[in-house]
Amino acid sequence: MSVTIYGIKTCDTVRKARAWLDGHGVAYRFHDFRAEGLERDRLAGWVKAVGWEVLLNKAGTTFRKLPEADRQDIDEPKAMALMLREPTVIKRPVLENGAAVSVGFKPGQYEALFPGS
Template structure:
């Protein structure tokens, strides 16, 4: 099973998740949103699996700095457009394990997922 972690390098949660995986010798590939962006097809796939409400990080600095008009009337289409334009609004990490998608870092969930 190929594992890919999506996020940004300087995120504290990403750092914790990476340490967790590496300390258990779990091989993974890291995809940095800032350096590589995110493809619409990939984002659409995640939204289909976990929902845009889970993926959109309303607590992120990027989201909080948006104009009020951009935050109002959020629906799937608007949320996806925001996340594609500024991928740092996507909750971190997103972990792809084959056809499964995990959002956020919870050691107990990771433990079950990588068995």
Template sequence: MTITLYGIRNCDAVKKARAWLDAAGIAHAFHDYKIAGVDRARLEGWVARLGWEALLNRAGTTFRKLPEADKAGIDAARAVALMIAQPSMIRRPVVEHGDTLLVGFRPAEWSAALS
């Protein structure tokens, strides 16, 4: 079963995650959603499983630069629309492996889930 790592190539957390996967000998595909975008149905599936709060990177510069009106009253549909329009607002990295879905790079969690 293929492991897919979603993120942005230049992101430090994604770089660490890719290096960790390589060092662990875990084969994976990389999907750069800054270049290739992110599929709406996939993103909506992630939101259904984890909640938009787990996926929307509200600490990032892209989100912080939004007008206050765009930040107010966010729900799942608005969060998905924001993340589709600006994929850099998706918390990184995201890993899909079968039924496993991980957000953020935490080596201990990854080791337990992917080994």
């Protein structure tokens, strides 16, 4: 099963998630969506799997710095356009484990995703 973790390398939560994966011997590929971008189809798959409300990090600095018009009346199409334009508003990390998608990091969450690791 292929594991890919998406985020930005300077994010502390992404660092913690990567350290957990490394410490538990889970092989993965890291995709920095600030440097490598993010495809619309991949984002659409995440939205279908977990919902745009879970993916959009309204508490983050990037979101709070957006113009008021960008933060008002957000629906799925507006959220997707915003996340494609400003991928750092996506809650991190996003982990793909085969067809499963997980957002954020907590050790217990990863222990459930990778039992026995």
